Amino acid sequence: QVQLQESGPGLVKPSQTLSLTCTVSGGSVSSGGYYWSYIRQHPGKGLEWMGYIYYSGRTYYNPSLKSRATISIDTSKNQCSLKLTSVTAADTAVYYCARGGTMIGDGFDMWGQGTFVIVSS
Amino acid sequence: IQMTQSPSSLSASVGDRVTITCRASQSISSFLNWYQHKPGNAPKLLIYTASTLQSGVPSRFSGSGSGTDFTLTISSLQPEDFATYYCQETYNTPAETTFGQGTKLEI
Numbered sequence: 001q002v003q004l005q006e007s008g009p010g011l012v013k014p015s016q017t018l019s020l021t022c023t024v025s026g027g028s029v030s031s032g033g034y035y036w037s038y039i040r041q042h043p044g045k046g047l048e049w050m051g052y053i054y055y056s057g058r059t060y061y062n063p064s065l066k067s068r069a070t071i072s073i074d075t076s077k078n079q080c081s082l083k084l085t086s087v088t089a090a091d092t093a094v095y096y097c098a099r100g101g102t103m104i105g106d107g108f109d110m111w112g113q114g115t116f117v118i119v120s121s
Numbered sequence: 122i123q124m125t126q127s128p129s130s131l132s133a134s135v136g137d138r139v140t141i142t143c144r145a146s147q148s149i150s151s152f153l154n155w156y157q158h159k160p161g162n163a164p165k166l167l168i169y170t171a172s173t174l175q176s177g178v179p180s181r182f183s184g185s186g187s188g189t190d191f192t193l194t195i196s197s198l199q200p201e202d203f204a205t206y207y208c209q210e211t212y213n214t215p216a217e218t219t220f221g222q223g224t225k226l227e228i
Contacts, residue, residue: 035215047156047164047207047220060216096163104214105170107154111163 002027004097004112011118012091018084018117022097029078030055035100036080037108038071040093048093052100053080087119122146122210126221133226137198141224143191143208152212155184155193158223159204167206168193203228 008020022036029036035052042048051061053071061069070083084091094116098108123146133139143153151171158164166175168184171191181196195202208221 046223047158047209049218049220052215054215062217098164100215102215105152105154105211106214107156107166107169107175107209107211108164109166109175111165113163 002099002110004099004110006095006097006112006115008095008115008117010116011120012087013121014088014119015086018082018087018091018119020082020095020097020115020117022080022082022112024078024080024099028075029073029080030075033102035102036071036073037098037100038069038082039096039098039108039111041096041114042090042093050082050084054102089119091117092119093117122149122212122217122219124208124210124219124221126206126208126224128224129222130225130227132228133198134228135198135200139195139198139226141193141206141226143186143193143221145189145191145210145212148188149210149212151187152210152214153184153186153191154209154211155182156207156209156220157202157204158207164207198226202226 003025012018037052038050053059068085073080094114096114097112099110100108125144153171155168156164172184205223205225
């Protein structure tokens with residue numbers, strides 16, 4: 001059974017960089033057929049897709065993030081990571097990592113439990 | 122692509138039949154997924170490509186639609202079904218994907 005677990009600081013100061021890691025167990029980030037993604041949920045709001053990475057390193061990002069997000073993959077550690085620069089209070093959210101299929105129509109079939117990040121001084 | 126769900130919230134009782142709708146701002150063929158999200162838990166994929174039930178999901182859940190209009194139906198509500206439901210379009214996967222704003226199903 002594939003499991004995903006997010007980790008990282010729960011508090012980040014404004015203008016700094018938010019860094020999160022997603023550790024995958026029971027499966028490999030290098031296995032074809034899946035993208036690894038970050039999705040966030042602002043308090044009281046809906047889900048916002050942030051970006052995907054494939055094991056090859058190919059990435060796609062939500063244009064609304066205006067190039068602040070970078071997702072990377074470390075196949076040796078079986079992890080993917082998110083960096084979000086120049087954070088503001090508007091980046092306060094629960095951050096999820098999720099596995100998505102590469103076929104058009106595929107959904108996110110595996111998710112981490114999420115980690116709540118507060119942006120505040 | 123913009124996704125609009127209705128209603129935003131819904132009150133129902135155990136045993137009720139419930140329908141949630143999702144409308145896309147352009148045709149997305151059948152590339153529409155549904156998720157269930159309970160507070161403190163990870164979202165759960167229920168249905169993909171509009172009508173295919175994800176493995177392990179009870180058969181009381183069903184999805185239909187194509188083009189721009191889609192529905193999620195729960196045939197007989199169970200206590201564990203009270204949650205927030207999201208639709209997601211995957212028409213441009215993997216380049217981009219969008220979720221609806223959610224429908225909160227309350228007792």
